Amino acid sequence: MQPHQFYRDAYQTDLTSSVVSADENRLVLSDTLFYPHGGGQPGDTGYLTVNGQTIEIVDTRYSKDRSRIEHHLADALVLDIGTPVTVTLNWARRYRHMRMHTCLHLLCHIIKDPVTGGNVGADLSRAEFDLTSPLDKQELEDQLNAIIQQGADVTTEWLPESILDERPDLVRTMSVQPPRGHGDIRMVRIAGLDYQPCGGTHLKNISEVGQVRVPSIKSKGKQNKRINIELVD
Ligand SMILES: [Zn+2]
Incomplete structure (x- = not known):
């Protein structure tokens, strides 16, 4: 393809x-x-x-x-x-999607618990996790901004989709399996931080995410929590 x-x-x-x-x-x-x-x-x-x-x-x-x-x-x-x-x-909108999407992958680096959902928006994005320990929104925001400031390159590669059978642990989002049947699967790597199948558009370096805010963490169930993310500018 x-x-x-x-x-x-x-x-x-x-x-x-x-x-x-x-x-x-x-x-x-x-x-x-x-x-x-x-x-x-x-x-x-x-x-x-x-x-x-x-x-x-x-x-x-x-x-x-x-x-x-x-x-x-x-x-x-x-x-x-x-x-x-x-x-x-509409580049202004798309670039915000790229900043947000890359930021959601950084959340997957910080929080190792299972991902149950996620959604990118230009103004507000969210990711849901089944948390095994409580999470403080200010601590999370500080952690995210510290990682973003350090910077890390984002690269993509295509692998045969059989990789998903060999390494099912690569798929972070339990509810959404990557589409199969094309032969290849697209992998997004944030150097040293995150590696997972993803079809989205990403930044070249996480420093471009810029400063972010975690306005709220909402409870969606006993363990399931929704983390909301905003871009500061
Ligand atoms: Zn993604």
């Missing part, structure tokens, strides 16, 4: 590509840098430029069978197959 452009370079903001199919307001392109909603990370937004016209892209999702990435347009559009188009990311 040829990785999409958002995997080759998560920092690229514009891409010229061509129309594969245009079904009313669902547009499929030959390649894209728009991340499709999945793995707890929202679909990208931005805009499309075609024939001198600009159309808003309000969401990006996989098709039902997950074989295609569909850009959801604000307006229905008739386009011939092969028409060249340029897509431009």
Whole structure:
């Protein structure tokens, strides 16, 4: 499987590509840098430029069978197959998703308990754990900010998906197993801190997360706690 452009370079903001199919307001392109909603990370937004016209892209999702990435347009559009188009990311929003997503992986480093869920948002992100010992939000916030300040490189690699049978411990999120059937699985490594399968878009270095806040830790069950994360700026 040829990785999409958002995997080759998560920092690229514009891409010229061509129309594969245009079904009313669902547009499929030959390649894209728009991340499709999945793995707890929202679909990208931005805009499309075609024939001198600009159309808003309000969401990006996989098709039902997950074989295609569909850009959801604000307006229905008739386009011939092969028409060249340029897509431009709402980079400010996506970059916040990258900072938040990488930060959630740092939580997995600090808290070794089972992860039961997680969700990335530009303004608020959350991760849920079945905690085996109590957690203080101020202590956690201080720990997170200290690690972020130290910095660490984030790299990705593709491994044969049989790695998941050999090393089931690599999967941190119990509720969401990585998608299988493509032959390869994408691994995200934060040098010396975290290594797990993940399909999200990440920073090059954790120092880019910047200062974070832990506004609350909410109880979702006897052991299950939800940790909320905000970016300070
Ligand atoms: Zn992830």
